[in-house]
Amino acid sequence: MSSVRVRFAPSPTGFFHIGSARTALFNWLYARHTGGTFVLRIEDTDKERNSEQFLNVIYDSLTWLGLTWDEGPKVGGSFGPYRQSERADIYREFLAKLTAAGRTYEKDGAIWFKLLGERYEVFDDHRKKTVTKVRTAPSVIDDRIRGRVERVEDEDFVIFRSDGNPVFHFVNVVDDIAMQITHVIRGEDHLSNTSKHVELFKAFGAPVPQFAHIPLILKQNGPGKMSKRDQGALIEEYQRRGYIPEALVNFLSLLGWNPGDNREKMPIAEIVRLFDLPGVNQSNARFDDKKLAHMNMAYLLELPADAFVAKAREYFAGQTENAAARTALAADEAYFREVMLLSQPKIKGLEELPAYTVYFFTEEFPIDAKVRDKVLAKGEPKARLGELIEALPTIDFSTDTTVEDGLKQLIAAKGLGFGDYQAVARLALSGTNVGPSITGMMRVLGRDRVKARFERFLAS
RNA sequence: GUCCCCAUCGUCUAGCCCGGUCCAGGACACCACCCUUUCACGGUGAGAACCGGGGUUCGAAUCCCCGUGGGGACGCCA
Numbered sequence: 001m002s003s004v005r006v007r008f009a010p011s012p013t014g015f016f017h018i019g020s021a022r023t024a025l026f027n028w029l030y031a032r033h034t035g036g037t038f039v040l041r042i043e044d045t046d047k048e049r050n051s052e053q054f055l056n057v058i059y060d061s062l063t064w065l066g067l068t069w070d071e072g073p074k075v076g077g078s079f080g081p082y083r084q085s086e087r088a089d090i091y092r093e094f095l096a097k098l099t100a101a102g103r104t105y106e107k108d109g110a111i112w113f114k115l116l117g118e119r120y121e122v123f124d125d126h127r128k129k130t131v132t133k134v135r136t137a138p139s140v141i142d143d144r145i146r147g148r149v150e151r152v153e154d155e156d157f158v159i160f161r162s163d164g165n166p167v168f169h170f171v172n173v174v175d176d177i178a179m180q181i182t183h184v185i186r187g188e189d190h191l192s193n194t195s196k197h198v199e200l201f202k203a204f205g206a207p208v209p210q211f212a213h214i215p216l217i218l219k220q221n222g223p224g225k226m227s228k229r230d231q232g233a234l235i236e237e238y239q240r241r242g243y244i245p246e247a248l249v250n251f252l253s254l255l256g257w258n259p260g261d262n263r264e265k266m267p268i269a270e271i272v273r274l275f276d277l278p279g280v281n282q283s284n285a286r287f288d289d290k291k292l293a294h295m296n297m298a299y300l301l302e303l304p305a306d307a308f309v310a311k312a313r314e315y316f317a318g319q320t321e322n323a324a325a326r327t328a329l330a331a332d333e334a335y336f337r338e339v340m341l342l343s344q345p346k347i348k349g350l351e352e353l354p355a356y357t358v359y360f361f362t363e364e365f366p367i368d369a370k371v372r373d374k375v376l377a378k379g380e381p382k383a384r385l386g387e388l389i390e391a392l393p394t395i396d397f398s399t400d401t402t403v404e405d406g407l408k409q410l411i412a413a414k415g416l417g418f419g420d421y422q423a424v425a426r427l428a429l430s431g432t433n434v435g436p437s438i439t440g441m442m443r444v445l446g447r448d449r450v451k452a453r454f455e456r457f458l459a460s
Numbered sequence: 461g462u463c464c465c466c467a468u469c470g471u472c473u474a475g476c477c478c479g480g481u482c483c484a485g486g487a488c489a490c491c492a493c494c495c496u497u498u499c500a501c502g503g504u505g506a507g508a509a510c511c512g513g514g515g516u517u518c519g520a521a522u523c524c525c526c527g528u529g530g531g532g533a534c535g536c537c538a
Contacts, residue, residue, distance in 0.1 A: 011538050046537060110536050125461040126534065151464060151533095161536040168538045192464055192533035215466080216531070225531070251472095254487095258473060262486045281473085283466050284531055291472065291488040301501075346500050404497090422497045434499040 004036025005182045009172065011043040012054035016061040017233045018287060019187060019217045019226055022252045026214055027185045028067045029253065029275040039179060040072030042083040043172070045165055061235040065245050066268070079179040084171050091166045094174045094204070095159070103203050109162030115153065115199065131155060139195035144212040144277040146191070153195035169193065173200040176209060185212045185277070189225070212277045215256045218286045232289050242315035242350030247299035251292045255285045265298055297348045305341055312340040315350040324354040328361045338444045342436040359430040360444065367431040375433070381424035382458055387414060388421055389454050397447050403439040428457035
């Protein structure tokens, strides 16, 4: 194990979103790439806005994505506790050090961090008030992604609120020191905070960690960075919609990073092998759900049969509000499997499955009126269906190929084309014009059900 | 307003560090065609970009400067 220690430090103040997941992923990737340690630390110092529900969403989402942490809540570690709400003593201790060094003062009931340098007053246009500034040397940040960044930190800031709770900048730095974090990999929105953090590290006499500020993910439509309210922003939404976590991770890894060649779909082990901080882009990336969906389809397509059926079953089980899903789940297991495998090469996402397969599980499936009119308008579809019914006893239903052979014999005998039978048979069987191959459909439905549906359609 | 970051097809990006191999490559999306038993998958092809202006240089997507544009920060939120 290398000496690299990175941390992902979310605060449970809202649902877990894409941007947070990507930050977690890049930390995780760096830890795995270097053989280092990935620490999960919960920054829950703002008692007003935290909730256990959001905390569980963080655990669930990280676990679902496969971003397992080496130290943190649930798994422990030698630098715990890993929830800041449980580290009050540590913060008091560190505060005492700062106070002993003469770097703090009290104002309005809060404790402030005192910058070193000459003080002067100036009117701040933006905040519309007079503020006290300090002449300080610029903080130099040697960022592993941005390069050298200079920023002047010229105002004292609060480190303990008047309610006695420590503030983000303080706990963040204290914990990075206490947990011996070597690399701080976080969103670029923190770049301007970094000078505060550097001043604190220095005041503590602690080594400043390596910083790596990754680009932000911008919302797909409209200006600004992606926020929790945006369409498609929440990880749990993808979980609910049956996305393959590996596909989401693969997609996320490509938002701001690439392997240096044209490859996109890659196993996670390969991403881990190639990932490094200097390879991360400096510019923000716009989220593109179409590309994500495409990646998901690619993963779905190559899932082994057992895995696909298991995923499908899991997805259906989660759709408790969906009548089609409930009905499908109640069906015979082997039959369910056949239906799913027939559909696997056809769908773009698991969420299509209940509607896509509804007619396999019930006789009460909807008939698409437009398709019906279209099919009925051409040729003599009902006559063809009658011929099919006659031929049914001679068709071998054991495999797709035998069904196909049977159909071909009929077609040859009548001197017609496949298309003359396909559309009407499909309509009678499924009520629509999209679906798996007609031969596979017939085989899975079975002779009796096929016959009944053909006859019912003729009678209608 | 101040400070910081960024800038290649509509989008994600390769190329930039180490100027010439780039009339700029790949992917998603879109369009056309092919495959086909519907719908997809797949295949082939088309359209589509170096933000603008200066400079350095024999030569700049690549280096420098200035604009402009985009993003972020400026909380007793994190």
